Amino acid sequence: MDREEVMSRYQAVRAASLAMCQPLEPEEYRMQVVEYASPVWWNLGHTSWLFAQVLREFGGQVSEEDAAYGYLLNSYYAGLGDKIPRNRRGSVTRPTTPEIMTYRDSVDRRIQTLVCETSDELWPSVCEHLLIGMHHEQQHQELFYTEIKLLRAQNPPEFRVPYEDLIESDTEAAPIEWIAFSGGISRFGNIEGGFGWDNEYPTHQRFLADFEMMNRLVTVGEYLEFMEDGGYRNELFWLSNGWTGCQQNGWNSPLYWEMKNEAWHCWTLSGMRSLRPQEPVCHLSFYEADAFTNWKRRQGREWRGTCLPSEFEWELACRQTPANPMANFLDTRSFHPMAIRSGEKGMQLLGDAWEWTVNHYEPYPGYEPYEGFLSEYNGKFMDNQRVLRGGSCVSERSHLRPSYRNFWPADTRFQFSGFRLVRR
């Protein structure tokens, strides 16, 4: 990719991070609601810090303040020096948010200089790392929306404000159809080429049995049947860890659901509103998706043998199915997954909601982490997490692809996470 194009994409990504902060009050930049959700200022700083590492690695300008900011903004790279403990990000009051913005500007100016001045020999490496940095920043943009949603939900009801206007919708959900796929040996991972994370490699062969997959995500209405049938009270539907989590956290519905005046409502980026039975259920942990599945298998012959898809079944289906032109990504600004209409093309695979798969997050056979300072990016987290596929209504559309692997601990609920079933 030539320098101009890279620089133009760089500026677009960086500008998008600032644009999404426009509706925030100064108070909202600093708060760390829970340890796993970072403050906005930190996301803005950390994404810049990664570019500062590129500067350092490839002979760009180093600034006096890089060291102090490095301590603050290094997320988890043991190879890149000391860092503030993760759970202390929320207790930092200086640098102020304007100072962070100034640091972003400083990094941007220095990146521009690097792009102009680096040798042709180094350029491919610089370019590769800049692209990684941009995709990294897009990941944090998606996190921004999930974190702001959580942040605003913490306020007492009278003080909760929406981030965006509500989009009304009266779409009916398409009825369930089972779409058949042929198994056999296929190649998996980033076989399309283009950008991919190290965890999408090496591409490799796997054998799958034939399977059928639901044509859309499980809906709120379908999930309510599980709830009404005592789903949250019957230990027999649950994984052991799931039941423990359910009890300890007092789960009795997906995250953000609230019963008001005997009707379920949910907190969205457009404020508190009534649940829509036809829209995909989301903000579920893996454990809830799994418990639903175990309940559903007992609901009659059609459901016997259904289960969550493997990440490879999902990937195969995604590769063989036309994209749905009505899918929701960040640019459609629905900020919530929406129902797929009957007859709509596609299977709601990309966009709307991340889909839990049955798989733990593991390295592909022959996996090698990035060389150099990014070696810790993905590999060290391949333990006790589950893979999600497909992206969500707050993902940047260009950021997604069939081989993209997202991953979270099985009890995570603050992402836009839903699910569907397969049968074999």
Next chain:
Amino acid sequence: MDREEVMSRYQAVRAASLAMCQPLEPEEYRMQVVEYASPVWWNLGHTSWLFAQVLREFGGQVSEEDAAYGYLLNSYYAGLGDKIPRNRRGSVTRPTTPEIMTYRDSVDRRIQTLVCETSDELWPSVCEHLLIGMHHEQQHQELFYTEIKLLRAQNPPEFRVPYEDLIESDTEAAPIEWIAFSGGISRFGNIEGGFGWDNEYPTHQRFLADFEMMNRLVTVGEYLEFMEDGGYRNELFWLSNGWTGCQQNGWNSPLYWEMKNEAWHCWTLSGMRSLRPQEPVCHLSFYEADAFTNWKRRQGREWRGTCLPSEFEWELACRQTPANPMANFLDTRSFHPMAIRSGEKGMQLLGDAWEWTVNHYEPYPGYEPYEGFLSEYNGKFMDNQRVLRGGSCVSERSHLRPSYRNFWPADTRFQFSGFRLVRR
């Protein structure tokens, strides 16, 4: 007290709370560093909330938003409705700080109306509650300084900023003298009249043996001897709970001390600076004061039989000793306890640093909590805390008196807390 005078004092107290916030950045209003230290916005709101209770109780104007603010700003009054858990104050981002300021204004306007319009019959009660509210706000003003000191200390070294300019001082500490006091039966509690908290009543008689008291607070230099003699490593000097705390928290010096280039420095509201051996040691837990005492008793005949004073020995001494005109209170803006000069009048009893006494915080015989909505103000905390006496360099001068009882858990270090010894 007449209405005008009350209103004028009210306005002064309320203005002082705003003035002290002038040097803060928006970021600094919201952070709750530890559960026991509240964010600035909350202190500003909570002190107003107490006045809103006065409005409610005495027929003042009630505002629509009182209920929602009540949930946020009620500290610990079970009798006054639901409240947000204390450890969640730092996760609230709305109402914003400007909205809190607007709410303060609304309360002030309504208080003004109440003061003007309340009947002569009700006035004494209204007046009494307003005075309580003002003293309450002064308590929170003192907390403000200790919380801001802690808040700014959390930032990485490169991003720590002072609150106030440094006052240089080369005063030598007065040598230790033992001032003799005669015991016998005396009356204790708020016998001077004037404002007093319920925990200073009833006044009552106690018998004390004769005693001698140090003429000043223990200094940094004296405390360093304890440290250099292994004070933090020898379990035999410590209370059992103190040793456990010392180990668990890794204490090896008072709070805010830091070794840089082989010299001790300390973090102050005027920034990081060298320790001054002659100034009173402060930011000590009761356990450290007690361990020093146990060490000191073994340092030769003069010290045999020394110990921390009882709160009644302190009160008697304070009552019988002229005030030191050079003592430091909030208005002297030293923001740190300072050495007492040889020949200076007084014993450094009021101001500079709170003094740990040997006593747990208990009710006086016949103690009755306030009637009505303030009944929970003091009594329910009379358990497993220690009494401190005297006030500090960040106390409002008019807020102190011989019978004033402050109290904190024995492991508290973020207050300006020091100590002295007595012998009998």
Next chain:
Amino acid sequence: MDREEVMSRYQAVRAASLAMCQPLEPEEYRMQVVEYASPVWWNLGHTSWLFAQVLREFGGQVSEEDAAYGYLLNSYYAGLGDKIPRNRRGSVTRPTTPEIMTYRDSVDRRIQTLVCETSDELWPSVCEHLLIGMHHEQQHQELFYTEIKLLRAQNPPEFRVPYEDLIESDTEAAPIEWIAFSGGISRFGNIEGGFGWDNEYPTHQRFLADFEMMNRLVTVGEYLEFMEDGGYRNELFWLSNGWTGCQQNGWNSPLYWEMKNEAWHCWTLSGMRSLRPQEPVCHLSFYEADAFTNWKRRQGREWRGTCLPSEFEWELACRQTPANPMANFLDTRSFHPMAIRSGEKGMQLLGDAWEWTVNHYEPYPGYEPYEGFLSEYNGKFMDNQRVLRGGSCVSERSHLRPSYRNFWPADTRFQFSGFRLVRR
């Protein structure tokens, strides 16, 4: 005391420790139900270990195994070498119980030799330390009963066995009378002479106001009124720490109470049986006693101004009141406090149940801990505990006296702890 008499008392105390273990199964010697309750084997070993320290200090025979046993059996003496963490006592399976018994025998034989052979010069010191060791062992004998009670309560209902036969009783409780005492200056502490712990010294003067004290302990029936009036559900009656403990531990009755077939029962050393309304309520925390008091003060004029006694009021009353010949101690083998009959002499002050006082456990003015290896016996625990007075139905009668100070954290419930009220 002459050597023969000491030796005879030594043997009696040591034999009593073995006798009380007779009804135990091998399983019951080893279990540590909670960190604060030690296994029986450990009590048997630890009391011997203290005598092994006397041997070491005064030139008695040292055994090869003393070092290994010292690590196991040292409770909390930092000055006497390393020790196994307290919470690990229950995980030790070797030495076996018979090996512990063999070690006891070894210590006994060596003590006998020491008593015979020590010089006249050393004898007074040896004698003093042996007496301390015996009183210490009597303290652990009392703990034995409270720990076995707790241990057996842990078993599922079908497998709970009594330690002793039940004593039936249909005594009516004496009606409440208020006994008047005159205050003024009196001397407190172990003024009778005879054995006393270091925490009963120095004797010293205090001033008390006149007061009246209940003629007996608060009964189960009286406590049930508190419960039925919502005592465990109304935060306004509770100390702040007490309410937190009440919520966290799910307290809704004293320890060992159980509702069966709509009637309250309680677990005793004689098995599970119906509650007797006339007997003293016991197995209460200080917090529950205090909450009852705050509730009771609102129950009419007679109760206004009542509160828990100070430890000095209790001591004065005990000194001025004839002992009750019907009181229950270990030798009466009731193993539970019993009702005091109308017209019975005495005020149920010694025996039956320990009585919570309002006081935190603090040193008397001029307190000095024991010299030498026992210096850690009492002093380092004078922090955040409450004083109890009087002894209980499982105390050795000869072990008690007016100046005896017991102390436990305010949330302790496994001791035979009750309370009474005073008014002034």
Next chain:
Amino acid sequence: MDREEVMSRYQAVRAASLAMCQPLEPEEYRMQVVEYASPVWWNLGHTSWLFAQVLREFGGQVSEEDAAYGYLLNSYYAGLGDKIPRNRRGSVTRPTTPEIMTYRDSVDRRIQTLVCETSDELWPSVCEHLLIGMHHEQQHQELFYTEIKLLRAQNPPEFRVPYEDLIESDTEAAPIEWIAFSGGISRFGNIEGGFGWDNEYPTHQRFLADFEMMNRLVTVGEYLEFMEDGGYRNELFWLSNGWTGCQQNGWNSPLYWEMKNEAWHCWTLSGMRSLRPQEPVCHLSFYEADAFTNWKRRQGREWRGTCLPSEFEWELACRQTPANPMANFLDTRSFHPMAIRSGEKGMQLLGDAWEWTVNHYEPYPGYEPYEGFLSEYNGKFMDNQRVLRGGSCVSERSHLRPSYRNFWPADTRFQFSGFRLVRR
């Protein structure tokens, strides 16, 4: 299988459980050292309880005491009624161990009756469940040895006793060879037939790439190189969760290793002895095996691309490799993995030490849990655990097979767990 043969095997399995307890003292039956290790009495009871469920299900005699024992001995079956919390098993002192033995006898007698008297129609089901119960008891026999090893290690060094005599060994470890296997599509799971757990089904096809596997387990000597090269101090070798665990638990060697007189020793069932560099390293967590692998990959070309095997690579290798006649199982009574000699047949796959694989424990495609009361046996634990294959020196030989899947959380170290590497 006919009734006589089943009964004869039943009696052999039941007798083996008692025989292994012979060397224990009464103290050792009751202790629960950590929550995940059950007391011996409980294992003896729980294995009987499973047979009591067979009695209940198939019309055997029910005993009065079954209900009370059920509460105590149910491990985790939500469908089979209430149960004592797992972490409370160690606090139970009644029923005594002899009472548990009596209950075992009662179950055995009733099982004998059931086997004799059940109808021919029911027999196949009864037989299947009895076999499950026997295999289940063999699993607990293996646990017994790991728990006794842990239990005895808790005692202070002077009081640690071996379970069995030491077997000396001076075998040299065979040098590393890489054995090649061809991939392609194969069938996995219990394809040999015979007994298998539900988690070994359904048999199904998978595709594997060609791979090479080490001819033996990694040795102590090889692991020491990792340690000496700072393996426990370099975060870059570790999974993120592994590093956290390493820090929190202070790991700096495998479990049971102890440095004495500057030489490594290890605690074994034959007592404390010197490490033997040639024997397989064991008592490692998955995290340590993984960290070793990440370190080893950097040790030169031979090691580049090596990693832990997948459970399917291991299964394929096991199926295609002759068993090693010198392997250690329970019956060889080495009680510790031993070195494989050069030229020895086989690859040390079955026996000696369980081998960590790279895989999380997941259901095979189309997995169905057992029907009926055993439905909770395996499925609900398929979350955040890792698969181990092969069995150990304390496994019953007949209990193992190529498709056997063991599983433990990645930080587990008290099992006899080792590992080997593959390369592709």
